[in-house]
Amino acid sequence: MLDVSHESASAHPSAMPRFGAWKEGEKAVFRIWAPAVAQLAIEIDGNAPAPMAPLADGWHEYRAERPFGTRYRYRLPDGTFVPDPASRRQEGGVHGESVLVSPDDYAWRSTDWRGRPWRETILYELHAGLLGGFAGVERELPRLADLGITAIELMPIADFPGSRNWGYDGVLQFAPAAAYGTAAELKRLIDRAHELRLSVLLDVVFNHFGPDGCYLHTHSPEFFKAGSQTPWGAGIDFDRPEVRGFYRACALQWLDEFRFDGLRFDAVHAIPSTEFLLELERDIRAALPKERHIHLIVENEDNDVDLLGAYDAQWNDDFHHAIHVLLTGETRTYYGSFAPEPLGHLARILESGFAFQGQVAPSRGRSRGKPSGHLAPSRFVNCLQNHDQIGNRLFGERLLALTGPRRVKVAAALLLLNPQIPMLFMGEEHGSRTPFYYFTDHNEELAQAVREGRKREFKHEDHGGDPLALDPNAPETFEASRPQAGDDADEWLALYRELINVRRSLIVPDLDDCRSNGAEPLGAQALTAGWRLGARKLVLLANFGDEPVETALPAGRPIFSLGPVAVAADAVTLDGPSFLAILSD
Structure with a gap:
């Protein structure tokens, strides 16, 4: 097991004292x-609290012969x-x-697993709770592997x-959510995924804590930067080495002890320290x-390409x-920036x-992003839908x-x-029409505040009498969000299986040597795009509209077609919603 910390403190996060509870011999x-508290006490297994030894720089420590399974909590003055x-x-x-737990509570079977190269990635985002917890996700793995998915990504489980x-309301960043199962069940899920050659990524939230259950303000207010706020709570002080060390240890726990194959860092635009993010990646x-x-x-609303010299990719x-605006015509909120074209x-x-x-995004009223054309295509993770884009809608x-x-x-x-890099959202592969609501299980005071905020x-939308749309806290809202296969599930599964097979066999092998050959619209609702794949060339033609589009036939052989596509000697016509992929050797 990797030692993610050291005993002597310095300014560098890798030299921070270790966080939490662990065993050293017996x-x-x-x-x-807890720098705001001069004297802390610890209560163990319900016994009378015992004083902890104050250490330098705001640390407190207690040592005793205690077995794994010991329950403990800290008492403030x-x-x-x-x-x-x-x-x-x-x-x-x-x-x-809190409970003292052993990091070695599971006997791994897939001991030779080293992961899969990024170029092979076909991501599948899922919510563990909706699929029946860690054990429920494990039951889904053979089906996903058979479909051709190469990596699953768990929404946050802190x-x-x-x-x-x-x-995203997590408050204990090191602890797997008890509602989903035990740490051993999570490890068994990851182990089974690796046996099926599936990578497992975890979404982590290092930019804020949830509104209920975070006690850092009571004993470590220095964890937060005075006067700083994110849209979801108090801003965290990433200039402090202890804070950096906390998140470094957390990231390494998931990657080392639990053997996750990667992390997705939520909303890093709310982490006001590029230095910390680059240091974290290096560490x-x-x-x-x-x-x-x-x-x-990373997920980064700012489209900061400086991070993509280090991190593998960005959502x-x-x-x-x-593509949402193109398909639906919606122009509200951030969709307004994409509405004109x-x-x-x-x-x-x-x-x-x-x-x-670097252009001005109309919905923000200011410039956004930096030039990204020098980056490889695999630096970008695309999707048609994800938890945010579905769940942040009223219905x-x-x-x-x-x-x-x-x-x-x-x-x-x-x-x-x-x-x-493509990503699917759970249920998408079998044509699910089931809504994915925003759901919570807060105390009644906080639940009412969420209802009022929603x-x-x-306020400008008609909720149509749907009680679930305005009550995230209702158990029925959660239950209604479980993905159900559509009546045409077989048709969708066949389509996704074929597309994944084409990608895996013909596109992935040369993805590390891939550059764009340009893209342009073909009329009002169609486009063409091309890439160099090693010594070959890939051209995609897509028509999203009902009107036919005719264009020159690219050199090469068709590797996939969909809808009414007519190929002539030197031209191709896409008559209505249709698609053609051509690869030249």
Whole structure:
């Protein structure tokens, strides 16, 4: 097991004292950074609290002979009991007692797994709770592997209050959510995935804590930067070495002990320290064996390409927004930035990565992004839908509830056969029309605040009498979000299987040597895009509209077609929603 920390403190996060509780021989060590408190006490297994030894720089420590399974919590001078902020397991919820756990509580079977190269990635984002917890996700793995998925990405699993949550309200970043299962069950899920040659990535939230159950403010207010706020809570002080060390240790725990193959860092535009993000990437790669394929992905509204010299890729919301506007005609909120010319934006994305590379985004009223054309296509993760883009809608509609299936199929072909990295959202592969709502399980006071906030956010929309749209806290809202296969599931599965097979056999092998040959609109609702794949050339033609589009026939052989496509000697006609992929040897 990798030692993710050292005993002597310095300014560098890799030299921070260790966080949490662990065993050293027969003795258990309990350590917490609480610089605002002069004297802490620890309660163990319900016994009378014992004083902890104050250490330098705001650290406190207690050592005693205790077995794994020991329950503990800290007592502040005013009598308040708080969990360990680096707790690895809780009893009684996030407000309850922390538990001393062994990192070696599972016997791994897939000991020779080193991961898969990034170029092979076909991502599948999922919510563990909706699929039945860690055990439920494990049951889905053979089906996904058979379809051709190469990597699953779990929405955040850091422990949160209640039993239902998207995961972005997590407050104990080291602890797998008890609502989903045990640490051993999570490891078994990852182990089984590796046996099936599936990589497993985890979405982590390092930019804020949830509104219920975070006690850092009571004993470590220095964890937060005074006067700084994110859209979701107090801003974190990433200038502090202890804070950096906390998140470094957390990231390495998931990658080392749990053997995740990568991390997706949520909303890094809310982390006001590029230095920290670059340092974190370096520390992670330096700490783990070089032969492992570790994939580090960012979500970044700012389209900051400086991070993509280090991180493997970024979620490319621009792709989603452009194609969503093209298919649905929606222009509200951030879609307004793509409304004037969605097809032009989509062509720019396929050619050079981002739609906005320094231009003013109308919905923001300021410039966004930096030039990205020098980056490889594999630096961009595209999707037709994901948890954010479905769940942040009032009714949680999937794309198939907003536009016709023929156009969605053309979009799916473009997603999977262009060289940028594709991602599906759970249920998409079998044509699910089930909504994916925003759901929570907060205490009643906070739940009411969320209801009121949702009413304000969607005050201009008619909720149509749908009670679930305005009550994220209702258990029925969660239950209604479980993905159900559509009546045409077999048709969708066959399509995705064929597209994945084409991508795997004909596009992936040369993806490391891939550059754009340009992209351009063909009329109002069609486009063409091309790439060099090693010594070969790939050309994609897509028509999202009902009007026929005729263009010159590219050199090469068709490797996939969809819809009414007519190929003549030197021309090709896409008559209605249709798609053609041509590869020249």
